[in-house]
Amino acid sequence: MTSRSVFERILDPSGRADPYPLFAELRKTPVARQEDGTYVVSTYREIVELLHDPRVSSDRRNLGSTAEAPDGAPSFIGLDPPEHDRLRRLAMRHFGPPHSPRIVDGLRPAILALTTELIDGIAGERRADVVDEVAYPLPVAVICRLLGVPQEDEPQFHAWADQIIETLGPGEEDRAERERERRAVGLKLEGYLAELAEARRGQPGEDMLSGFVTYRGPEGGMTPQEVVSTAVLLLIAGHETTINLIANGMLTLLRHPDRMERLRAEPGLIVPAVEELLRYEPPVQLVSSRVALDDIDIAGTTIPAGSPIVLALAAGSRDPAHVADPDRFDPFRARNEHLGFGGGVHYCFGAPLARLEAQIVLGELVRRLRNPRLVADPPPYRPSPVLRGPRHLLIGFDGVEPDGQPYTRKRE
Amino acid sequence: MKVVVDLTRCQGYGQCAFLAPDVFTMRQEALLYDLEPGDERREQVLRAAAACPVQAVHLDWTATWHAAEQPAPPARRNTDGRIVIVGASLAGARAAGVLRREGFTGSLTVIGGESHEPYDRPPLSKQVLTGQVPHDHTMLPHLREVDAEWLWGAQATALDVAGKRVRLADGREIGFDRVLLATGTRARPWPNEAEAALEGVHTLRTLEDAARLRQALAARPRRVLILGAGFTGSEIASVCRELDLEVTVVERGPAPLVSALGGVIGDVAAQMHREHGVDLRCDTTVTALEGDADGRLRGARLSDGSTVEAEVAVVALGSIRNVEWLRDSGLAAGVWGVACDAGCRAVDTNGLVTDDVFVAGDIARFPHPLYQYQFMTLEHWGNAVAQAEIAAHNMVSDQAHRWPHLSVPVFWSSQFGVNIKSVGVPTFADEVVITQGSTAERRFVAVYGYRGRVTAAVTFDQGLWLEFYQRLIERAAPFPPEFRHVDRRAGVGPVPARVPERLVATAGATVVVTGHDPAERRASLLHAPQS
Numbered sequence A: 001m002t003s004r005s006v007f008e009r010i011l012d013p014s015g016r017a018d019p020y021p022l023f024a025e026l027r028k029t030p031v032a033r034q035e036d037g038t039y040v041v042s043t044y045r046e047i048v049e050l051l052h053d054p055r056v057s058s059d060r061r062n063l064g065s066t067a068e069a070p071d072g073a074p075s076f077i078g079l080d081p082p083e084h085d086r087l088r089r090l091a092m093r094h095f096g097p098p099h100s101p102r103i104v105d106g107l108r109p110a111i112l113a114l115t116t117e118l119i120d121g122i123a124g125e126r127r128a129d130v131v132d133e134v135a136y137p138l139p140v141a142v143i144c145r146l147l148g149v150p151q152e153d154e155p156q157f158h159a160w161a162d163q164i165i166e167t168l169g170p171g172e173e174d175r176a177e178r179e180r181e182r183r184a185v186g187l188k189l190e191g192y193l194a195e196l197a198e199a200r201r202g203q204p205g206e207d208m209l210s211g212f213v214t215y216r217g218p219e220g221g222m223t224p225q226e227v228v229s230t231a232v233l234l235l236i237a238g239h240e241t242t243i244n245l246i247a248n249g250m251l252t253l254l255r256h257p258d259r260m261e262r263l264r265a266e267p268g269l270i271v272p273a274v275e276e277l278l279r280y281e282p283p284v285q286l287v288s289s290r291v292a293l294d295d296i297d298i299a300g301t302t303i304p305a306g307s308p309i310v311l312a313l314a315a316g317s318r319d320p321a322h323v324a325d326p327d328r329f330d331p332f333r334a335r336n337e338h339l340g341f342g343g344g345v346h347y348c349f350g351a352p353l354a355r356l357e358a359q360i361v362l363g364e365l366v367r368r369l370r371n372p373r374l375v376a377d378p379p380p381y382r383p384s385p386v387l388r389g390p391r392h393l394l395i396g397f398d399g400v401e402p403d404g405q406p407y408t409r410k411r412e
Numbered sequence B: 001m002k003v004v005v006d007l008t009r010c011q012g013y014g015q016c017a018f019l020a021p022d023v024f025t026m027r028q029e030a031l032l033y034d035l036e037p038g039d040e041r042r043e044q045v046l047r048a049a050a051a052c053p054v055q056a057v058h059l060d061w062t063a064t065w066h067a068a069e070q071p072a073p074p075a076r077r078n079t080d081g082r083i084v085i086v087g088a089s090l091a092g093a094r095a096a097g098v099l100r101r102e103g104f105t106g107s108l109t110v111i112g113g114e115s116h117e118p119y120d121r122p123p124l125s126k127q128v129l130t131g132q133v134p135h136d137h138t139m140l141p142h143l144r145e146v147d148a149e150w151l152w153g154a155q156a157t158a159l160d161v162a163g164k165r166v167r168l169a170d171g172r173e174i175g176f177d178r179v180l181l182a183t184g185t186r187a188r189p190w191p192n193e194a195e196a197a198l199e200g201v202h203t204l205r206t207l208e209d210a211a212r213l214r215q216a217l218a219a220r221p222r223r224v225l226i227l228g229a230g231f232t233g234s235e236i237a238s239v240c241r242e243l244d245l246e247v248t249v250v251e252r253g254p255a256p257l258v259s260a261l262g263g264v265i266g267d268v269a270a271q272m273h274r275e276h277g278v279d280l281r282c283d284t285t286v287t288a289l290e291g292d293a294d295g296r297l298r299g300a301r302l303s304d305g306s307t308v309e310a311e312v313a314v315v316a317l318g319s320i321r322n323v324e325w326l327r328d329s330g331l332a333a334g335v336w337g338v339a340c341d342a343g344c345r346a347v348d349t350n351g352l353v354t355d356d357v358f359v360a361g362d363i364a365r366f367p368h369p370l371y372q373y374q375f376m377t378l379e380h381w382g383n384a385v386a387q388a389e390i391a392a393h394n395m396v397s398d399q400a401h402r403w404p405h406l407s408v409p410v411f412w413s414s415q416f417g418v419n420i421k422s423v424g425v426p427t428f429a430d431e432v433v434i435t436q437g438s439t440a441e442r443r444f445v446a447v448y449g450y451r452g453r454v455t456a457a458v459t460f461d462q463g464l465w466l467e468f469y470q471r472l473i474e475r476a477a478p479f480p481p482e483f484r485h486v487d488r489r490a491g492v493g494p495v496p497a498r499v500p501e502r503l504v505a506t507a508g509a510t511v512v513v514t515g516h517d518p519a520e521r522r523a524s525l526l527h528a529p530q531s
């Protein structure tokens, strides 16, 4: 036990329910070298510094060791500027500002309608699994809608996304093997998307996939391969993350009934509450994709060129040097700066969408569930230390309020 | 409800533009927004403010969910008595709030020469001129409740340091124990008074100026003439092109922005002007403005012998510091500003630091340790805010708890759809190197060096890297930077910076700045090893 580093203990699934004492331990060494040569960074300032440091690459092909040599170019989450920026801009063009600023805001009614349907689905029950019944179906449905994936294909999508996520994780020793697994599933998903994209090329619609295949600008457009890798990225990156935010959110609110009560009285407070959830129970706990391109002096340590770097976002967001009373869940915290969506050029692409989904779903659950309570605390967790969240979240309740559509009413 | 974005902090993540698209709009990384959105946008704006990753969106405290944040500060000396602030704009108003936040319980009087509440000036040459935002939608939000007596439309005419009184134009005298001078600058007018009085000749500093100029542009003149291609002149030229108005820019220097950013970036700016259809005349000056019989501007004569016909001219030749009222005060106040120490305490004509007179904002001339203790004035939004914080803190603190103003200057401008930012003092340089991106793509980071040390960085639509380069400046890191990093293009190396002449000081020691919060920031001297 003692021979294992704090970080190894964090990776161990048995501690998944409450990793925060270990993260506090980890912060005692802001930049901690692991036996395999990985550097784990756990304090807020240092993480923010590295997220904005041009000597830090997200492209694993820059790793000193050459154990893995993935074929084909990675999607933009695994690329550096200028390639990253070009692809991100090309994708953003069909998703957000400056070219499409209203798409996400415009999804509000659709997300609410989906949420209403899901909560109506448990109206007759007195017990439900928030993960399976609500959190799980929503993000895929939304991203499928955005991309233009037909509804009947959604279940297949789910399965692929799950399989891929199980293979993502830090640690270098079995990475190559997991990488192979991931590629096998990835190929199926890619094949499917390539076909769909090809169909859209002939008959473009309003969806993002159509935008990806048809747009050509001064900077060119996406190659067919880039269309597929970007679509896969959007699907994967927004899937389990959002599920976890909703599940972690419900769990946290149920653990703090007084704050849940206040939220019921003042529904607008769901906005700062979701920010606090991203800080307090972040769905992405670790970012394990970085590589030092040069020697980096930080917090009294030198990270040698070529070293893998892990940014422990979950530890940084609870750094007492950054935020007062960090282990307290305070949904009404002022000026809440957290690392929930990362930072720098790779700042979460889908953050506005994720926020909206979580605000609507959690807002509706709080509003509509009568006397909700946890059935088991802690709930069972998924094994991943990177994307951390409950596998199931069983709750009991005395009934469900009828749908009142407060969001659609309040829109201007 | 009122909104202001701290664009020195903003990193262009666009979360606000996603969540409140009716209020915030983005052009690549250039953010423009309505400072006073209607109440029907309240929810949108609250969502945007909550989501900003760097918490740069500030609202009226009454509109937020949280009561005024800060807990009561630890007891300090000097928290009672009478404080007077002269100048009620960005620096003065911010200082008033900070004084209360820092626990000042005495009487507070703010003397504002203008007839309305403090407003934000940067939008005046941007979203107000395009018509995107009405000119009166520029009032600054109240970040907290401030108990103070605000005297609007009151001009201070004299400061009696020994007698501790401020005299007003109407003859009133207001006593103080400590005073903050924050009277800023005004636009430098066209020197020929008769020509300056022609109808159609404008300057741009105040809300009223902006309203007049907006009206003139909305009338769609056949051509607009802009005198001076500094930041303000360039931004106005950009607005004219956006409104599809013909515009001629006359600049004495070899390119736009040269006096602030040097010739390398100046060349890029010149290309931007021309690509957007600006008729840019460099190395040229206007020798006379010409009117018709009715006293309306008709055009101008230029130093190269040519003439330009224009119905509107904007004189954008820099600013004049509002120091005349301090003439007999015994302070070191002149065209250069009001000299002060790094703690914002004014210096008298003998060069001695005063104890009860503080200075902040565009008029303050202070020594910066990172730049060889040279005295500098910075006419930047971020500097006004930072200095107001430091001055207000020091006004209620004893000697042992005073903070030095060591923040590295940060500036932004948006023009031709590009967000330009700088950190450090770009004119303090002998060489420049493009480290990331490329000038041809209009997305790049340029790093400035002076005698082998990094002194500044300028970004075009790459603002989120600036913090990294700021740390290099603070650490006096070697120039040119030699490390491996992302987005490094082949074949680039340092080139001469081509900055305007400045005093060349002898380099003996290097100063580095450490610490993040104002309370912990310190400068220290690193002496070269003696040989």
Ligand SMILES: Cc1cc2nc3c(=O)[nH]c(=O)nc-3n(C[C@H](O)[C@H](O)[C@H](O)COP(=O)(O)OP(=O)(O)OC[C@H]3O[C@@H](n4cnc5c(N)ncnc54)[C@H](O)[C@@H]3O)c2cc1C
Residues within 6 Å of the ligand: B086, B087, B088, B089, B090, B091, B092, B111, B112, B113, B114, B120, B121, B122, B123, B124, B125, B154, B155, B156, B157, B182, B183, B184, B185, B186, B204, B205, B206, B232, B322, B325, B360, B361, B362, B363, B378, B379, B380, B381, B382, B384, B410, B411, B412, B413, B414
């Ligand atoms: C058009 C424009 C665009 C700008 N754009 C940018 C930008 O993009 N980025 C950036 O960083 N900065 C920008 N700035 C600069 C920024 O606005 C200033 O740095 C800032 O306003 C300085 O604040 P201040 O309070 O020191 O001075 P000021 O804002 O000048 O305020 C001084 C106040 O004192 C009053 N006053 C003067 N004399 C007296 C007296 N004797 N008695 C009483 N009151 C008096 C004045 O009327 C005025 O209200 C811009 C400025 C302008 C004009």
Ligand code: HEM
Residues within 6 Å of the ligand: A058, A076, A077, A078, A088, A143, A233, A234, A235, A237, A238, A239, A241, A242, A245, A282, A283, A284, A287, A289, A339, A340, A341, A342, A343, A345, A346, A347, A348, A349, A350, A351, A353, A354, A355
């Ligand atoms: C609560 C939900 C979410 C969380 C917590 C989250 C978190 C994150 C984090 C921490 C990163 C940074 C990764 C890195 O730095 O390497 C990231 C990147 C990314 N996210 Fe999210 N995400 C969420 C939802 C979404 C959604 C819904 C989408 C898609 C619509 C999405 C798409 C992306 C993409 C494409 C990237 C890569 C960005 C880049 O490399 O430029 N995410 N996300």
Ligand code: SF4
Residues within 6 Å of the ligand: B005, B009, B010, B011, B012, B013, B014, B015, B016, B017, B031, B051, B052, B053, B054, B055, B056, B057
């Ligand atoms: S950093 Fe904040 S203010 Fe700037 S664009 Fe992003 S969300 Fe808006």
